[in-house]
Amino acid sequence: GAGVSQTPSNKVTEKGKYVELRCDPISGHTALYWYRQSLGQGPEFLIYFQGTGAADDSGLPNDRFFAVRPEGSVSTLKIQRTERGDSAVYLCASSLIAGGPVTDTQYFGPGTRLTVL
Amino acid sequence: LAKTTQPISMDSYEGQEVNITCSHNNIATNDYITWYQQFPSQGPRFIIQGYKTKVTNEVASLFIPADRKSSTLSLPRVSLSDTAVYYCLAFNNNDMRFGAGTRLTVKP
Secondary structure, three states, rough: OOOOOOOOOEEEOOOOEEEEEEEEEOOOEEEEEEEEEEOOOOOOOEEEEEEEEEEOOOOOOOOEEEOOOOOOOOOOEEEOOHHHOOOOOEEEEOOOOOOOOOOOOOOOOOOOEEOOO | OOOEEEOOEEEOOOOOEEEEEOOOOOOOOEEEEEEEEEEOOOOOOEEEEEEOOEEEOOEEEEEEOOOOOHHHHHHHOOHHHHHHEEEEEOOOOOOOOOOOOOOEEEOO
């Protein structure tokens, strides 16, 4: 079946602008995660959803970052007043379940490369 | 959350077996050890997961000693296409934090 998809694949914006990044998880996956990855570093956790609610948003760097998942499927990561330091690849992942003693495999999308000029 | 330490980079040649060791001295009782692989311009891909002793699948083997303070990912007979970054994580309940990983370069 289809994997995790993310749109757009590339986004170039100007400092101070607002951007939205979209993630379509694998159908039926209840958990959805957002990460961002800078060049040469591993993915950095931002937030994860269990269903429609944000179960853990401790990785969001500040209040300019916000994410929603209103119907428990598609999620949108929103960044206000973008800064050059926000430039990175934003990765989305989904898993069938979340929680419990055995961690379920996360399936990652290809990412959105955000460039803030 | 267990912190993991792994080599920054490794080189190998086609056909060789590659072993990447990860240390996680503060691993918690409920933590599982999981390895992901990442190619350029792609998201990470799950390779293998284990709790103790040895786990093997069609891609790799994972060796975990009794004290669980380290683990070794073993890739048999690597090919050029195995050139990637490999991440070791020790966590539970989806509390997944990536380090910088090990950049494996397979040479012809």
